[in-house]
Amino acid sequence: MLTSGVILLQANLLSPNPGLIFWTAVTFVIVLLILKKIAWGPIITALEEREKGIQSSIDRAHQAKDESEAILRKNKELLSKADAEADKIIREGKDYAEKLRADITGKAQEESKKMIAAALSSIEQEKHRALDVLRNEVADLAVMGAEKIIKTALDADMQKKIVNSMIQDLSTKRN
């Protein structure tokens, strides 16, 4: 078997066959050209496009992340600023309200004082006026009394009584 194998090896296994080389070359070149046209072109283009797509997606995702982080930071800043602003406004408002209240109460007190004073003065005036009216009335009464006395009889006793009663009247009225 060994010898026959060696003979066969020499005879056939490594023997060149130009026809087969020719057919291999022809077949391979045709397959290469057709596959290049119908398969490798589209496949590789698609793969490259997908690669680029994935890369750009990743880039975009990173960019979006950075952007969102920036926005978040800005928002936080704005929020803290707004908080501070709000605090300030509240504080100012409180201060103003305090001041306003103090003003208003002050004014009200002043006003009431003024009103009381005015009332007192008007009361005083009224009193004076009433006294004046009373005085006039008394004078009229005195005159009327005098008239009466004169009309009835100028009796001395009578006159005394009349004057006394009049004075009595006046003093009681006055008090």
Place this chain on the structure above:
Amino acid sequence: MKRLNVLHPKSLVKVMAILVALLVNTGGFSGEASAQSPEASAEVVSATAAASEHGAPVAHGEEKAGDVIMHHVFDSNIFAFHPFGEIELPKIAPVAGIDISITKHVVMMWLVSAILLVVFSFVGGKYKKMTNRQAPKGLTNAMEALVEFIRLDVAKSNIGHGYEKHLPYLLTVFFFILLCNLLGLVPYGATATGNINVTLALAIFTFFITQVAALKAHGLKGFLVHLTAGTHWSLWIIMIPIEVIGLFTKPFALAIRLFANMTAGHIVILSLIFISFILKSYVVAVAVSVPFSIFIYLLELFVAFLQAFIFTMLSALFIGLATAHEGHDEHAAEVAHH
């Protein structure tokens, strides 16, 4: 007819042995081998004893086994489908002194080409329709994995800049060799890549592509300078022949490696099966031939992928080495110095 007379309790074993033989396309021999005497099937020892007694017929059987193995591995004009007959392939009149008749391996290559064209026209069509927001499915996805592997791990990592130009060749050679290797493992198939002429033709393509790439990358002057390996002019008489031989050894090694790997696997499988026929023993068939040949068959499946990958990988590596710019600049600087 004789086979029916020797029906045996161990006929199942025989059927298996015949089936495995059929699987590797050696049906022609199985009929003769199964017509053995029942007592010889008992033990290996008795079988070998019988073999030593009848020296002449056994020797004839051995020669026959060698013939069948070699016949299976060789190219021929006949495409045999053993129990069903055979097809004689047409002969074409020699053109310019070259016999270009169609042989079994040519038919296998055409079959491979047809399968490749069908599969990749389908896959390519899918890619033409696909937008880059869609994911590939099924066959398209499987092919994409291989294409992507060749593109990135073989072409891009070995050739580097400008690898796109060589990508169609590398992809085609990978799938072509892979399918040739795999179809050789199919029953009635033949391994076109187990033929030195086929592998040589493919290696010649690599050779030419490598040289053209080197010429394009370095120019004619750079190419010639490269042949001197940057040595002193007095050494050129040694260096130039060595470098020229070096140019040819690379593709030659490619051709031999692929051919030897594919042929060796088949010869090992066939030899393992023929051990049982030569020893005329079912025990050997069950204990040795079948399990070992199945093991080698599985190994061959792996080797089919491995050798296709190695051929493509080394082609890419040679192209990458030929187009590398660092070496060229170094040589140019040295030459300028002299």
